[in-house]
Amino acid sequence: MDIEKLWEILYRERNTASLQELPERFCEDVKDYIARLETEKRKADETRKGFLEDEMRNARMKIEDIIRRRIGKIIKLASSGMDTPPKGMLDEEREIFQVVKSQVEEGRARIFAYIFGKPALIRNEPQKQEDKHTLTDTEHYNENDNDNEDNVNNNEHGNQYEYDIVRVLENIPTFMGTDGRIYKVGKEDVIMLPKTNAEILCNRGVAMRFEAGVYKKEGGERRR
Structure with a gap:
């Protein structure tokens, strides 16, 4: 992973309505990339250290933008009634999808139950x-x-x-x-x-x- 690849991923997320498929090890690769920059910065001279700090700052901004845009798309998909998560989601993103989908369905059921004057029939029993x-x-x-x-x-x-x-x-x-x-x-x-x-x-x-x-x-x- 490097700054150019992060820019390519962000560009695709910005310019397409659908959720883009990320590399399976995206989070690990990004984490290793940031750690690599940190290590290099500790060994660099003052001039090189300034460039590395700029790259780290730029990388963090792109990573945050990518995640923010993807979560927005995931929430939209989950609240639309889609039953199955689309391809290309990270494990953490699939968990977000399922949680949002469940909360939207339960919330909608409670609203309708309130309107029609009947308690919501939502099962909240923990499951082994x-x-x-x-x-x-x-x-x-x-x-x-x-x-x-x-x-x-x-x-x-x-x-x-x-x-x-x-x-x-x-x-x-x-x-x-x-x-x-x-x-x-x-x-x-x-x-x-x-x-x-x-x-x-x-x-x-x-x-x-x-x-x-x-x-x-x-x-x-x-x-x-």
């Missing part, structure tokens, strides 16, 4: 390190199904929400239901949704209602 794993789509959908069954039971005891069972006909972007929950559904999934959301999806032709062995869709029905 050995039990951590990424949910598959099937596990995610089953989790939503279990949550929705709880909601239906609550409805029988005076809960304000009504639910319909639907079969999803197309992949649908992640959305928030009128009950304040986040739903991630895919093609051919059968899932309970708030009645309002179910009606919207059926009217758009991307879902069918499911009742007593019959899939119902706006404009007609067919047997299972």
Whole structure:
């Protein structure tokens, strides 16, 4: 790593909207470069020492600018609803992405829950390190199904929400239901949704209602 390479990286970050792919050892290379300048400065004469101090100051400014611009892009990507971090992120940047994404989703859920007058249903229970794993789509959908069954039971005891069972006909972007929950559904999934959301999806032709062995869709029905 040297000042020219730092300038090239900064130039790309400044002039492109997307996140640029950094060398895998970017942080280590930059750290070694700064340490090398420090060592050389201690051995240099006064004239050379002045040049090295200028280079170190210039290098730090470029490094800070690179990181600041990249973090801004990462926050924008994480808050846009993107599920998977893009390629080219450093390990530390992937952690930032996941933290921001989680906080945005929880904050959005709380805001909607506040607006609709229902406490936010956010799970904050710590998870053991050995039990951590990424949910598959099937596990995610089953989790939503279990949550929705709880909601239906609550409805029988005076809960304000009504639910319909639907079969999803197309992949649908992640959305928030009128009950304040986040739903991630895919093609051919059968899932309970708030009645309002179910009606919207059926009217758009991307879902069918499911009742007593019959899939119902706006404009007609067919047997299972």
